[in-house]
Amino acid sequence: xxxxxxxxxxxxxxxxxxxxxxxxxxxxxxxxxxxxxxxxxxxxxxxxxxxxxxxxxxxxxxxxxxxxxxxxxxxxxxxxxxxxxxxxxxxxxxxxxxxxxxxxxxxxxxxxxxxxxxxxxxxxxxxxxxxxxxxxxxxxxxxxxxxxxxxxxxxxxxxxxxxxxxxxxxxxxxxxxxxxxxxxxxxxxxxxxxxxxxxxxxxxxxxxxxxxxxxxxxxxxxxxxxxxxxxxxxxxxxxxxxxxxxxxxxxxxxxxxxxxxxxxxxxxxxxxxxxxxxxxxxxxxxxxxxxxxxxxxxxxxxxxxxxxxxxxxxxxxxxxxxxxxxxxxxxxxxxxxxxxxxxxxxxxxxxxxx
Numbered sequence: 001x002x003x004x005x006x007x008x009x010x011x012x013x014x015x016x017x018x019x020x021x022x023x024x025x026x027x028x029x030x031x032x033x034x035x036x037x038x039x040x041x042x043x044x045x046x047x048x049x050x051x052x053x054x055x056x057x058x059x060x061x062x063x064x065x066x067x068x069x070x071x072x073x074x075x076x077x078x079x080x081x082x083x084x085x086x087x088x089x090x091x092x093x094x095x096x097x098x099x100x101x102x103x104x105x106x107x108x109x110x111x112x113x114x115x116x117x118x119x120x121x122x123x124x125x126x127x128x129x130x131x132x133x134x135x136x137x138x139x140x141x142x143x144x145x146x147x148x149x150x151x152x153x154x155x156x157x158x159x160x161x162x163x164x165x166x167x168x169x170x171x172x173x174x175x176x177x178x179x180x181x182x183x184x185x186x187x188x189x190x191x192x193x194x195x196x197x198x199x200x201x202x203x204x205x206x207x208x209x210x211x212x213x214x215x216x217x218x219x220x221x222x223x224x225x226x227x228x229x230x231x232x233x234x235x236x237x238x239x240x241x242x243x244x245x246x247x248x249x250x251x252x253x254x255x256x257x258x259x260x261x262x263x264x265x266x267x268x269x270x271x272x273x274x275x276x277x278x279x280x281x282x283x284x285x286x287x288x289x290x291x292x293x294x295x296x297x298x299x300x301x302x303x304x305x306x307x308x309x310x311x312x313x314x315x316x317x318x319x320x321x322x323x324x325x326x327x328x329x330x331x332x333x334x335x336x337x338x339x340x341x342x343x344x345x346x347x348x349x350x351x352x353x354x
Contacts, residue, residue, distance in 0.1 A: 078245055079231075079238060082136040082181030084209045086231050086246070091212050092262045093231040093246045097282055097346050098305050106345035109275045113340055116253040117316040120338040122299075123251075124234070124321030131323035132175050133167035134230055139182020145198035146189070154219040154265075156206040160187045164194055167323070175222055176201070177230050184209040188222035188229055215264045217354040223249075224312040225277035226264030232311060234302075234321035239295045244302035247280065251314030258351040266353060267313060275310050280348045282307035287342045295327065296334035307346065316340070 078094055079086045087093055103109070124131030146158025162178050169175040176192040176199070185208055189201040205221035207228045215226045223229050232249025255268030256276050263278025283303040292300055299319075308319060317340055321327070 079235075081230075082179045082184075084179070084181065084184035087209055088212055091231075092348070093228075093309075094306075095247075096305055097247075097280060097307050097348070098285070100280075100282070100346040100348065103345040103347045108273050109279060109345050110281075110341060110343060112254070112274050113252050113316045115316075118340050119317060120335045120340070121315065121318045122234075122321060122332045122335050123315075123318040124323065124327065125329045125332055126325050126327045127329075128323055128325060129170040131321050131327075132169050132177065132229060132233060133323040134177035134179060134233070135163065135166050136179040136181055137161055137163065139180070141180065141182070146204055147195075147198065147200045148203060149200055150191075150202035151220055152203075154215075155204045158198070158204070160189075160199070160204065160206070162187060162189075162199055164197075166194075168192055168194075169323075174201075175229060179230070186228055186230055190222040214262050217259075217264050217352065220265050220267075224265070224267045225259065225310065227262060227278070227309065227311050229311070229320070232309060232320060234299055234319065236295075236322065236324040236326045239298045240326075242298060244298060245306070246302070247306040248299075248302065248308040249311040249320040250281075250308045251312045251316065251318045251320075252310055253313065253316045255310065255313055256351075258353055260349045260351055263310075275345075276351050277310055278348075279310040280307050280346050281310075281343045282346055283338070284342055284344055287338075292334050294331040296331050299335060300338065303343075 078089055141161040141163065143159035143161050144164065146160050146162075148155050160178070161180050161182075162176060166176050166178055172191075174191045174193070176189045178187045180187065185206055187204070187206050189199065189204045191203075192199050192201040203220055203222060205215065205226075205228065215221055220226050221228065227249070229249060231246055234244060234248055238244050252275055254271075254274050255266070256272055256274040257266045257268050257270055258272075258276035259266050260276055260278035260280075263276070266277060268274060268277070282305075283300060285304060287304075289297060289300055311320075319335075
């Protein structure tokens with residue numbers, strides 16, 4: 001991934017009833033953010049701190065835009081965390097794509113992804129160093145300074161309501177995700193390091209969970225594709241409840257220089273046979289789920305209904321989940337028998353450059 005650090009914070013607020021996701025074990029309650037992805041200017045009360053701790057931004061920035069609002073197929077209750085629904089029902093992450101049209105280049109993209117690895121792989125499990133952790137914080141959480149050391153011009157300036165002891169993803173990406181239960185905003189950072197009274201990271205992004213607004217075209221986030229990370233994670237609590245009502249995040253080894261909304265930047269090569277960022281796949285309806293059980297079965301049903309979105313360059317077919325000691329690794333291993341050619345690409349929009 002091109003980013004150096006990533007942090008996610010989500011703020012909670014009252015919203016439609018839905019599938020509740022409890023605060024993760026060991027998680028703390030943390031605060032709120034005054035600006036949105038497409039509107040990085042902070043409120044007067046926080047502007048001085050933001051200016052002091054964020055890389056200078058361009059004088060003119062690209063205009064933000066909203067995700068497609070075309071009707072989604074009927075689906076169940078939406079995911080709720082910290083009292084906040086994770087994006088509107090018609091947000092791309094929450095859209096049922098079981099009957100979406102097939103992309104005419106589906107076979108070519110699947111072959112490209114299959115060229116390095118050929119089977120699905122859960123990139124999470126019971127090991128606390130595996131998966132991407134997140135924290136839920138209260139509205140009273142203190143805002144702290146954020147310094148960017150790589151992609152400040154494409155980042156939402158601080159301060160962010162991130163605890164100084166917020167869990168950091170193991171490995172090189174070092175994502176930090178925080179859900180603020182006071183304002184229903186999501187804060188994410190990439191390659192984050194806790195330093196002094198705040199955090200230093202490569203990039204940071206803030207998402208309003210009540211909005212479909214995308215980041216400006218060409219802007220990254222805590223993820224290479226400019227997408228939020230948290231909405232694409234499989235969490236133990238929703239799987240234990242028996243249903244995942246959103247798309248999952250996954251990685252591929254190589255991508256082309258192009259993106260499909262809701263992704264916003266490109267991070268690949270000039271080879272058009274490679275998948276673009278934001279490409280959406282689903283598990284074929286004809287793929288038999290006989291023999292799959294428990295957590296693996298719930299995840300595979302979600303992949304048939306909501307699919308998964310290319311979010312970063314990494315190991316092909318690796319799907320993301322939240323860190324949780326309660327995962328049953330033996331059961332998750334059933335996913336490793338699902339071949340890449342059991343998936344197909346659906347048509348969700350044109351490939352853009354920028």
